[in-house]
Amino acid sequence: MSRCREYASAFLSAASSLGARSALSSNYTLATANSASSSSSSSSAAASSSSSSSSAPLRTLQIGPWKVERASHNSSGKHVSIWSCDKSSLVAPTGALKRDPHAARRLEKAVETLKKEAASLSRLRHPCILEMAEPMEETRSVITFATEPVTASLRQAIAASASNSSAASTSRGSDRRNGSSFSSAAHNTDLELDEVEIQKGLSQLAKGLQFLHESAKTIHGNLTPEAVVINAKGDWKLSGFGLSIPLFGPDGVATNWEFPEYDHGLPASVQRNYDYIAPEYILDEANPTPANDMYSLGCILHSIHTHAGPPFHNRQSLANARTNVEEGLVRGMVRPQWRRLTEEAQSALGQLVTRYPNQRISAAGFLAHPYFSSLLVSTLNFIARDAFASQSTEAQTGFLKGLLNVLPRFSDKVNRRKVLPSLLEETNKTHLIPFLLPNIAYIGQRMDVDAFRAEVLPHLIPLFKIKDPPQAILALLDSLPLFSEKSTPTSFREEVMPLVYYSLESDNPVVLEKALKAVPSLCETLDYTVRRDELTVKQTLFPKITTVFTKTTMLSVKVNTLICFHSMTSTLDKFTITERLVPLLGKIKTKEPAVMLATLEVCSKIGDKVDLEACESPKFWNLASQLLPQLWRWSMGPLLSADQFAKFMSVIKRLGHRVETEHTKALQEQKRLEESTSGGSLSRGGGGSGSTPMDFEALVRGGAGLGRAIEVAADIFGDDIPRPITPTSSSKPSYTAPRPNYPSLNSTTINTNTLPPLVPNSSSFSPPTNPWASSTLNPPTLGMGMGYAPPPSSTAAPKQWDVLQPKVVAPPRKPNHGDFGAWSDFDPLK
Incomplete structure (x- = not known):
């Protein structure tokens, strides 16, 4: 003890x-x-x-x-x-x-x-x-x-499927007596089984038993719903081999029968379940055979379809087992319970749940039964890894083409657990991509974003860089809307957009057109509030499309690039538009109406976006001097119809009117500034700035001197009107400015010392004998021009001198576009 x-x-x-x-x-x-x-x-x-x-x-x-x-x-x-x-x-x-x-x-x-x-x-x-x-x-x-990874046992899945039926209580009571609880599984709808899952799962159990019986020479010995587990892919797997029995001993002799003793002191899970044990083994003491497991498989089939557990509830008693077998199987009292099942299911049960083993079908015979002849089960069997790999390429492509019509008949859970993994495993075969992607897209459309990113996208990302075959790239481009919908902005930008970039570098014109046609919709889905998305278009997508635009010689590709430019105009900044896009459009040489009209739409959108801020603005200059003349030239294309020409004129007039309005406004504003500046100078009269000394203290304190400082700063060259010559005192000034050299018409300097004597003409006043004798050259006074001060003794200024006077050359005045008249009178072709 x-x-x-x-x-x-x-x-x-x-x-x-x-x-x-x-x-x-x-x-x-x-x-x-x-x-x-x-x-x-x-x-x-x-x-x-x-x-x-x-x-x-x-x-x-x-x-x-x-x-x-x-x-x-x-x-x-x-x-x-x-x-x-x-x-x-x-x-x-x-x-x-x-x-x-x-x-x-x-x-x-x-x-x-x-x-x-x-x-x-x-x-x-x-x-x-x-x-x-x-x-x-x-x-x-x-x-x-x-x-x-395992998700549940078959017993838990059966309980979940039967949770809303009246037979659920009987099944739960039987399982509780077997020592397990499944209340949590009963409420898990993800574990519920549909008919296709049941048929597929039973076929997998039959294949596993066939391997045990024929290859491993073993019988399971305790095949119950608890001994069957469902993995993460939805496959049914055999487990619970703790009570398995070899068919033959080490010496090759058949294994003898052992009494299935039940010990109430041990958990039921480590003992044989009398409800699933074959009658010949428990009653007839026959040696173990594969037929024992087939009877247990029939009990599992009964439990799944009826939701009432196995055909008999023996309660771990030999006496109950003998009675139930005698009444249910020998007298056939169990068959009325099967009437609500399909004919195929009734037939399968009749060949599995039998009194004697020689009446039972084998695992191979069960797999060939009409119970598994439905189209959906055959489809799942065909797409299984080993079966699909053994098919020819023609058979594989034909199957994938027809699969798209069968997928709607599967439940979403079957499609996701059984079909999708098999399809994704085949994505390494690029020649099958055009046939795989439509099926993957159908299933992926019914998945949430997180599941799609975790289950589907990792298998497809390596395909975004392939270049052959073109059909595979076209199929991927067709799935771009799905990728956009099922990806986060960051994931789409970093993982999916490379597909577009590589497609734009393709030499195949069909691939190029498909990629270009996808760009407008992508521009609508990108989030431009995110700086990275904006840079994606400006720094990566736009340069690649411009490269295609400059290199292509195909009319359809050229038109599609212009459509891309039109969709990207709202995203590109104004500098990129005016400095890169507008000059690029100006290089178009073709006169094809399709290209001209597409370009017209791009130019119209550009004109709506570019701000005409000032006449010196580069944006204004490109619009007025480059874009509009180009539109005029394109509008005169010989291949345009009257309606197409009218479209050009509508855009030209609208943009021209905008240029006229904005530029007129700018010129008027400039004129007001000039008038206000010149008005301040004239208001000081002829006294000059030197007559009123500037008070430094008033200037820095913002007093009266401030206005004077503003005037001085605004008129740094002085008045355009020459000042009269004024006398100075007899004393020499402290500073004498050098005589300025004024340019003549022929850009040469005149030497006054070589001039002949000055003789007044008959119509002039008689000048003094020597007007320069008593005068000196005063320095120019700021704000009063570059004139000379008259001598103090002068009493009257001469009206005219017959000498060559130096001229002040005024700066050239900016042309006033108003001089051309109305916008309609302007001919850009002159």
Whole structure:
């Protein structure tokens, strides 16, 4: 007794699930409801695994004695399910253990069953058997291993499908007696099964059993809904091999029958379920055969379709099993329960749920049954990886063409879990891209943004840089609206826009036209409140389109580039428009009406956007001196019709009127400024600025001298009217300015010393004998011109001198466009 307690106490130590001693805990991180969304996109290497599992529930599952949790690898990001079982949960509590002399034996038996289950998963490798990701690890208190991501058991999916039916209570009661709870799964609509999923899943179970029976020479021995799990892709996988039986021993002799003893001291999950065991095994003591598993498969089929569990509820009693088999199978009382099922399902049940094994069909026979002959199931079987790879290229393309008509008949869940992953796996074959993308787009249209980015986009991004075949690029460009709708602005700019850039560099004119036609819609979807989107158009997209515009010789491509310019005008800044786009349009040589009218639309939009801020503005100058003359020249094209010419004239008149209005306004404003400046100079009379000294203190304090300072600053060259010569005092001035050299008409300097004597003509006043004798040259006075002061002794100024007087050359006056008359009189072709 003491030895028993010592042995049991070692197994009943405190549980330390995934403690520091476990390699799984050091290599994997358990996913939680809060962190799962971020871990699903933590690594591009795990895109394939995360893509199919993003929609899976992240709650902790209870499958038999196992607690199943989602986890991801710390380095690769690969997603797995961690299966762990606390050994203390396999036996009664400590208080009862002291009174149970068989507790240690029972615990040992349960642990051996779980270890056999994990070892069998490592040994059996098949697409329809649960895939082991990390081998089993055992500590004193916990058994753990890792498998591919799992979303639920089949029992939980059946309960979810039956949650709204009257038979749900019976099914739940039976499962509660088997020691598991599924209340959370019953409310999870994502686990509900439709007919296509059921047929596809049962076919996968049949393939797995066929492998077990024919290749592994093993029977499952306890095939129940709890032993079937559904992975993240929606595939049904066999598991729960803890009670499996080899058909032959090491010596090649058939395995003998063993009584399926049921121990109420052990959990039901580690024992055979009498409700799913074949009658010949439990009643006739026959050696195990593959037919035993086929009977269990028939019970699963019955449980799925009727939502009432297996055909019989034996309650782990041999007597009940014998009675139910006698009444239900021998007398046929169970068949009326199947009347509401389809004929194919009734026929399949009739060949699986039988009293004797020789009446049962094999796994291969079940796969050939008409139950699986529906078009939808055949479609899913064809698109499976191995089946699709074995087909010829012609068969593959033909299937993908017709698949688009079949997809609406599948549920969204089947399309996303079963069809989409298979399609994405084939995207590495570029010759299939034109046929794959329409199907992918149909499914992706029904996905939310996050799911599309996680599941679909990572597989398509590598395709955005391909150059051949052109049909693949065209198919990708056709899907641009979908990419725009299902991507965030940042994701679209960084991940999808390269597709357009590479397409614009293509040598194929069809690809070029398709890419150019996609640009206007892209310009509408880009968010120009974001600086990066604006720079994307200005610095990347616009230069690539201008390159196409300058190099192409095809009329259709040229027109499409002009359409792109028209859509981008609202985005480009005014400098880019006036300094790059307008000169580019001016180089058009063709006279084709399509090009001319497209250019007219671009010019019309440019004219509406460019501000005519001032007559010196480059924007105004390009519009008035380049754009309008170009429009006039294009309007006279010999290929234009009368209506097309009228369109040109409408735009020319509208833009011309705008130029006239804006420039007239600018000239009038300039005239007012000139009048205000000259008026301030004339108001000072002829006294000059030197007559009123400027008060420095008043100037800096903003007094009366401020107005004078403004006038002086505005009239730095003085009056245009020559000042009269005024006398100066006899004393020499402190400063004498040099005589200025005024340019003559022939740009030469006149030497007055070489001139002949001055003789007045008959019509002039007699000048003084020597008018320069008593005078000196005064320095020019600011604001009064560059004249000379008269000598003090002069009493009257002469009216005219017969000498060559120096002339002040006025600066050239800016032309007044008003001199040309109305805008309609202006001929830009002169």
